[in-house]
Amino acid sequence: MAQGDTEHAAMGRAFELARRGPRGFNPQVGAVILSPAGEVLAEGWHRGAGTTHAEVDALSQLPQGAAAGATAVVSLEPCNHTGHTGPCSEALIAAGVARVVYSVDDPGLISRGGAKRLREAGVEVVAGVRHDEGAELLDSWLTVQRLAxxxxxxxxxxxxxxxxxxxxxxxxxxxxxxxxxxxxxxxxxxxxxxxxxxxxxxxxxxxxxxxxxxxxxxxxxxxxxxxxxxxxxxxxxxxxxxxxxxxxxxxxxxxxxxxxxxxxxxxxxxxxxxxxxxxxxxxxxxxxxxxxxxxxxxxxxxxxxxxxxxxxxxxxxxxxxxxxxxxxxxxxxxxxxx
CATH class of the missing domain: 3.40.430.10 (Dihydrofolate Reductase, subunit A)
Structure with missing residues (x-):
């Protein structure tokens, strides 16, 4: 299976994982970590406010160094701020992830900017994969961000x-x-x-x-x-x-x-x-x-x-x-x- 097809399928899985989390103040997010060969190394999702974000949840299941050179497929742009948890962008960089693929840009004034930070650190970033499906999944949360x-x-x-x-x-x-x-x-x-x-x-x-x-x-x-x-x-x-x-x-x-x-x-x-x-x-x-x-x-x-x-x-x-x-x-x- 070609890289694009593998990541496309992994994004579908990320959507499935995201739906396991509650709809609430924080978005429903799912993440899949792929090896350089395209094999699934780990999966994660966000379980609600104050809990580990999807990317970190997936990374926590791997031994130290196991994500080096891997691809992270995430339904929402990794966050770039410190709240109840640290920035997911920094966690991905520290883990040695080489490529990040995500579906929907984070509209938050405080939380957005993860893609920019990842690129600055030399991580390849691909945005907008299966965007319409990702936006539909996050429709109500995105509406709240837009309307405040x-x-x-x-x-x-x-x-x-x-x-x-x-x-x-x-x-x-x-x-x-x-x-x-x-x-x-x-x-x-x-x-x-x-x-x-x-x-x-x-x-x-x-x-x-x-x-x-x-x-x-x-x-x-x-x-x-x-x-x-x-x-x-x-x-x-x-x-x-x-x-x-x-x-x-x-x-x-x-x-x-x-x-x-x-x-x-x-x-x-x-x-x-x-x-x-x-x-x-x-x-x-x-x-x-x-x-x-x-x-x-x-x-x-x-x-x-x-x-x-x-x-x-x-x-x-x-x-x-x-x-x-x-x-x-x-x-x-x-x-x-x-």
């Missing part, structure tokens, strides 16, 4: 005329089983689900992600409740598999900053018109999921309230991403422009 906060999806279900409930407040169920199943699947993909205290007091939601048979998905989002009123001691959210978080006040940026520090990458907002309007109004809705039922309700219960738009020129524009039929309902997905 978690990615925010705002979801609501509405009638054709934009109502989320009838005039008397009843809202179950505007949409059908297929749409509701899609919501739960997307909940399971999120790290946190956000509602307002008003929704908790009115509907007592469990905020779990359930499969079509009613069982819990293995992955459950952290329930987050916004608002200064007290959550009842017997509220369903207090029995959630994940420990709920409660934030008083209305500082969405402070909440998102704290969630980021907790390793949250994807936030799913499902808290009714007041909360949805707040996220849209402040410009931190990155994605909209709008489930539209072929029904008319009329009345005052609109999907959104004040979002800071006084005239058509101030309209908040989103780019359409997809339209999907779900039973009798339609899901419209839009992304924030820019």
């Amino acid at each position: 906060r978690p990615h925010v999806t705002v979801k609501w279900a509405q009638s054709l005329d934009g109502r989320v409930a009838a005039a008397d407040g009843t809202s179950q169920w505007i949409t059908g089983p297929a749409a509701r199943a899609d919501v739960h699947r997307r909940r399971a993909d999120a790290d946190a689900i956000v509602v307002g205290i008003g929704t908790v007091l009115a509907d007592d939601p469990a905020l779990t992600a359930r499969d079509p048979d009613g069982g819990l998905y293995p992955a459950q989002p952290i329930p987050v409740v916004l608002g200064s009123r007290e959550v009842p001691v017997d509220a369903a959210v207090r029995r959630h598999p994940q420990r709920p978080l409660f934030y008083g006040g209305d500082d969405l940026f402070a909440m998102l900053s704290d969630l980021r520090e907790r390793g949250v990458h994807r936030v799913f907002v499902e808290g009714g018109p007041t909360i949805a309007s707040a996220f849209v109004r402040t410009g931190i809705a990155d994605e909209l999921l709008v489930y539209v039922a072929p029904a008319l309700l009329g009345g005052p219960r609109l999907a959104l309230g004040d979002i800071g738009v006084g005239t058509i020129a101030e309209a908040k524009r989103f780019a359409p991403a997809s339209i999907e039929r779900l039973g009798d309902d339609v899901l419209v997905v839009c992304k924030r422009e820019g």
